Structure formats: structure tokens, C-alpha cells
Amino acid sequence: MAQRILPGNAAVLYLRMSDEDQTTSIPSQRVELTKYARSKGYTILREYLDEAISGDSTEKRFGFLAMREAAGSGEFAVILCWDQDRFGRFDPLDAGYWIYPFRRGGVRLETVAQGKIDWEDLTGQLIYSVNQLGKAQFLRDLSRNTTRGLLASAREGRAGTGGPHCYGYRSADGKVWIIEDEAKVVRWIFGEYLKAGASLRGIAANLNRRKMPPPRGKVWRVSSVRAILQRRKYTGSFVYGSRNAGKYFAMRDGEVIPRRKSDKTISAEPIIHPNKFEAIVSQEVFDRVQRRLVDRKGNTTRRQARQYLLAGLVKCGDCNGAMGGSTRSRGAVYHCRTYHQTGSTSCHRNAIDEAPLVACIVRKIQERYLSEPALDRLRKALEAVQDRARPRPRDLVRLVARSKNFLGCLAQTLNRASSAARMSDRMPPSSKRRQKSPAVVGSGIRSVPRASRKTSSLRRSSMSSSRAPSHRAL
């Protein structure tokens, strides 16, 4: 029973599947919605799609955002969706913000599960809000329970190595064991870094050359090597909570605390249980590596104090990646970041000095903008603008008259002021002192001493004329 309140029966489909709930696949939603549309006599105009995005991350749901943008166009009157949950989980305050454009565009929502949802109708609004509140609360509870559960097991040192999967270890049912192939790599990295002249990049390059599969991604980077070197778990310690990523609740210093949407990360003291499982590196090696990392960090931050004009703008000719700057004895140099981060397997040691590069750019700018023909073009363009902005003759006459008047006022004021000053110089010192105080009141634009009632009226007019140039009182 399609109630055609709005012109047309044009509909769009909104399909979404989130990471946490994959029960209703996109194709099955599409089939159901197409069936539904046919039964109600709707014509499907197009579909909007969001995959693997949670219902409350609305700002990341680009399909939803595009649909919201299009709602004002008047192309469609109905959004068809599997259920209200697919459409979105908003808390009631956010809901208004996200839904308003649909409402203003006269678009309504229809779901296979809950039927028609009318944002115009009060009952519809209430039902919608209550449902939404339920969903938002559900997500929040889930987050809190998860965080709490994790925290409880972390306190007891259960849950594997603590936190997410750790390269070199596997865990199940509270047991942790070493994966020897990975542990070998970890030990090698620690050992290598302690050798003289070793660098994070050198280690990454070496691993890439030997085609060692990295813990994450395709290649070893400086950052992945550093992460391994800083991971305390390799000494056999259970570590939980050094990174904090709960959506609504987070853990701080062993407590579950609510988290605001605006909070990016919450720094926290991790929960640590030493000697919880077999170590891959000794505490002594780990400590030496940490000291070395700190020492080296000091060096790099000093070097990074300079900003590089062309960093990220210059592209590597081989890999087309961005080039970053560094300082050598001969001056600033840009080098391929891919090589810099991953070593020689991915690209080459491509570098270019800044000085000739800047000279070349300056020359180009001069040719393009400061050459005689370019300046000529600029002059012509300016003249055209001036022509358009030129005042009409009547305005000019008025302007001239007004400025003459203003200059006249100014001259008179100055004359009177200087004669008043002369008069006050001739006055006896006692009366001068008596008169001084009222003249101090007010703004600082008065540098002329005042001594009589006459001058106080003068002060008023001089002030007003200085504020309003067209004043004609004098």
C-alpha cells in the first residue's frame, strides 16, 4: 500500500554491512529490497553502499553521506533499507543532525523490517528516537562490557600476551607459545641493532632483501622495525593497555572510563605482568636496545628541526613516491622516502640537492610571472579591474567637497587648539593645576593641554571632527 504523498515513486536503496555483524550480506539485502520495491510499486533509481563500516561511524559512511547530499535534489522520495539499524545508529542528538537534510528534502525511510518511518509525524519521530536510543545504548554497553572483560583478564594476566596478536608468539586458551621462525627474526633484529653502525633502515632493507614476510603489510619499514624493538612482550612480560582504542569506553590506569567522541587517544599506564611466558630476548638486551633508541632519537630530532620547503612535493623518478628532506654538509637534500623507509629492495638511493632545484624553480617563476610579457599582461588586467571599479563623476564631486570640508575643519581645530595652548601657558600655575584633572578623562588622542571652559567645548568638537570627517559644526 504505497502512500504516494510525495510526487513520484522514485526510490534509492541504501545497503550497508558492518564489520561486527555480517549476517545480512549486501547481495541478500539487495535481493530483498528489490523484491520489496516491486511489491510497493517503487522505481529504483540507484543504490548507495557502505561496506564494513559501523553504523555509528557516520562520518566515514561515504555512501550515506552522498545519499544525504542528494536528498535535496528532489530526485527521489523514498530510501529503502533492510532495517533501521542498517540506515544508521545515531544517538538522539546526533540523529537530528544527520537526518535533517532528508527531512527537509521530503525524503522518507522505509525498511523491510520496520516498515515506513516517518520523520514528519510525531509518533514516527518518537518510535524512531526510542529505537535509536536503544541501539546507541546497546553499542555503548557492548563497548563497556568488552573493555571490562579485557581489563579483568588483563588484571589476572590472562588473554595471551595482552592486547592484540604479537609477532613471534601465538596464544590460545590462556597458553602462549613461541613461533620459532618469527622469534629468530626478532632475535636477529635485536642483535643487529646493537652492532656498531646499525640503523633501523639498514635492518629493514636487509629483511626486505631476504624476502622475510613482515608482521603486517608488504614490506619492512623503519617503523615496523622500531615497533619490534620497543615491544616489551619479547622479554616474556604480559603487557596490556599501552594502546587504547575502545570506542565508548577506554581504560585508564586500570579503570574503565567513558570516552568522549572527541578523544583521540587516552594515554594510559599499561598493566604489566613480568615473566608470564617464555622470553624471546633477555631483559638485558632489551634494556640496552631501549637506551640506544633513546640516544639515537635525540640525534634525529635535532636534525629534524629544519623544515624542508619541497618535502613531499618532489617526486621520485623511479617509484613516483614522495621525497623527504634531510640536511647534509653541503646543504639540504631530498631523497626517496620509499628507499629511506624500506631499504634498497623497493627503490634506489635517489637524491637531489635543494640548491639547484630551488634555483630552477625561481627561474621558472621569473619566466612565467616576472618577464616583460607577463608583466604586460598583469598591467592590462589591473587596468581592466581599475576601469570597472572607477567611481562615477557625481560621486567624485561629492567626495572632493567632503574632503575639502574636512580639511577646513581640521585646520580650524588645530588653530584654536594652539591658541588655547598659548593661553594656558600664560595662566598662573595654581589655576593650571586645578584645571588639569578633568582634561585627563577620556581618550588618549588629546595632547593639547586645556585650561578653560572654552577649551572643553573645543575638545568636544575636535574629538567629534576627528571621528567623523564630514562633521560640519565648525
Ligand SMILES: [Zn+2]
Ligand atoms: Zn623511489
